[in-house]
Amino acid sequence: MLTLFNTLTGKQEPFESIEPKQVRMYVCGVTVYDYCHIGHARSALVFDVLRRYLEYGGYRVEFVKNFTDVDDKIIKRANEQGVSCETITSRFIDAYYEDMGKLGIERATKEPKATEHIGEIIQMTERLVGKGLAYAVGGDVYFQVEKYPAYGRLSKRKLEDLQAGARVDIDERKRHPMDFALWKSSKPGEPSWPSPWGPGRPGWHIECSAMSIKHLGETFDIHGGGMDLIFPHHENEIAQSCGATGKEFARYWIHNGFVQVNQEKMSKSLGNFFTIREIFEKSKWSEAVTGEMLRYFLLSTQYRGPLDFSDQSLKEAKNALNGFYDLFNRLAETGEGVPKVEQAVRTRLDEAQRAFEAAMSNDLNTPVALAVFQTLRSDVNKLLGSGLSTQERQQAREAFRSLGAVLGLFQLERWQFGESLKGLESAVKAGQLTPMVEISDERIEQMITERREAKKQRDFKLADAIRAELASHGITIEDKPDGTSRWKR
């Protein structure tokens, strides 16, 4: 039974879908005016994993994730660069797909854009005005928070408290300082659409209400996003959605914690952020490996807690994965005709599966899920020591693959253990290393055979020289008890 922490109730609760075996969920995506940083990656990954786990549990998931493509920051960026807003948004939507693709984030079922839902937004705004929950001033339309008694329920704030600390300049035209814009009149040169209140553009919050209701219905199961969206974004979404429909909006509100750098929130305003593409560009490892490292790192802490990003934490993720892929290499080898202990492996794999599900069902406790894999790794290594048949090896590898798929881990056929040639370029340039030359698999096998001969002749000097030669090409050797060797890059 999956339980999730619901921000709305402040408690962890059993998840029950509105319709059996079907989940409808909406996640606030990004505003496309710049490249995504690791914080965006974490959020995208958390909901990607939630979606995968729901599907693993047999649910059909209708997953909607939006792009905010009309916004002050986009307009500003377009003006700075002297291009259209559309140029900006399409560039960063492409970048988003590219970056998230490298991380193995699956696409949502639908990924709507705000600008494609202006009609729905206007309709909803009219509905709110018609119900007396919103009012027009000049070309702007505001939602009147005092007309919505439950305002503050999600963020646990009272209207009075908000006023006290309001840092915003008070707009005299608003009836209450906390009233927020549903529709903004547009200034010359800004994107604009005709509306009953004159040419303008949507406010920020209304787009998510309009799009989620259009694609998922007035009441749906899960609504998610980063912690910082709780207030005001999600609070406002609830007010305007429930206000308009008179129905419950989303049942479970899920929010992920921040990625930090040196214990501080990573954000654009602080300038301490790392973009996803920057990490890939600087990585010493291949794209696939870097993607999996990042995933492992991002899942090493439960999604609601803070997560500190550093080179060391990435390195630890890499080391952990090395251990798994080392095992997978061994599992890929043919098992000798060893005494059958098949039941022991099967039993152990089934236990691990149950433990994995228990961890994931506990509010997506991915650190515990990773610990389950670690323990399984250790146990399979032990069983391997007493000999496993080819079939048992395949079963074990398959268990890692199928369970790991929920987290997007352990899917690679080839893992890169050492730093790549590309990654060492700078060291070579700095004269710290001599250039390394790519070496073919055939050549490696040939050298290993030569080394084996040398070992047979007990010419360890030559054997070690060959090993050193291979090492200089980034190849590591492991000798097996039967005299043969396995190697890895």
Added chain:
RNA sequence: GGCGCCGUACCCAAGUGGUAAGGGAGCAGUCUGCAAAACUGCGAUGCAGCGGUUCGAACCCGCUCGGCGCCUCCA
């Protein structure tokens, strides 16, 4: 000023009232010509501090200290 979060071994990190998971690093072994990998053993009488509730608390309550987030765009 309001709302809220966090503080567990050298590092990362679980723990949701019943006596401290897991990983990394370190040390010591087994195996090995050596190496690598793997395996075995060692590692917090204590969970920021102080009180309280309880038969029993890292977990509940109160206070203190330290760090952080939201209240303005923000994953």
